[in-house]
Amino acid sequence: MKKIFALLTALIIFPFSAQAFDFEEGTHYEVVKQTATATPEVKEFFSFYCPHCFKFEPLMTNLKQKLPEQVKIKKVHVNxxxxxxxxxxxxxxxxxxxxxxxDKLSSLIFDQIHTQDKAINGRAGVLELFEKAGVDKQEAQNALASFPVSGxxxxxxxxxxxxxxxxxPTLIVNGKYKVNTGSIRSNEEFVALVTFLTQKKN
Incomplete structure (x- = not known):
């Protein structure tokens, strides 16, 4: 958690950097699987209850804007x-x-937990948030109970x-590389590292 806080602070203090980046395994990233996915992707593991994930959201929004369109960002909520x-x-x-x-629901959940400091009271509280996101209560109930959602x-x-x-938050790139966020000193370096890993062939 301290590493994430340091990264967030650094991204504010050093928003841009002119240096060329030289990324190294063991320092900037780790290999966690031997086989990469067939297409480039970034998986962000997060929790709505994690304050660092809440603060990480703008960085992920910026990353999504900077990555090539063919690179898919997938968010994975942890239990x-x-x-x-x-x-x-x-x-x-x-x-x-x-x-x-x-996007709408995520913003509402993060806001209620971390800005308003209010608990979400079970399924009833979840349905209230879906309504605020513009989803009919019955439609939300049906979705929550559906096979595709359970899957x-x-x-x-x-x-x-x-x-x-x-x-x-933890980022896994191409199903093979784990980003060491504590090694990153700027927003530019963060985007460059993730881009480098999405293009890495071995």
Whole structure:
């Protein structure tokens, strides 16, 4: 967590850098799997209950704008923070993806937890947030109970276990490389490192 805080601070203090970057395995990234995905992708493991994930959102928004269009960014909500509500919000995020309101719902959830400092009270509280995101309550209930949403939530749980995620935010690039965020000193370097890893062939 201290490394994430240091990164966030550094990105504010050093928003731009003219230096050329030379990224090294073991310093800037780690190899966590031997085989990369067929197409470039970035998976961000996060939790709505994680304050560092909340502060990380603008950096991910900027990254999404800077990466080539063919590089897909996938967000994976983890269950291990927030007790029983961790899994509930994984289900909620999966439903939001299916309903294509994930950005709206994410903003509302982060705001309620970290800005308003208010708890989300179970499924009823989740449904209230869907309504604020413009989704009819019955439509949200149907989505939350649907097979596609359950399948997507289960996939998020499997991904968390597959990559042995123990802290968030964590970025896995091309299913093979884990970004060492503590090594990064600027926003520009962050974008450059992730871009480098999406293009890395071995």
């Amino acid at each position: 291990f923070i927030g007790k029983e509500m961790g899994a509930e919000l994984t289900q909620a995020y999966a439903a939001a993806e299916i309903l294509k309101v994930e 997507l939530a289960s996939q998020m749980k499997r991904d968390t276990e597959t990559f042995n995620i123990r802290g968030v």
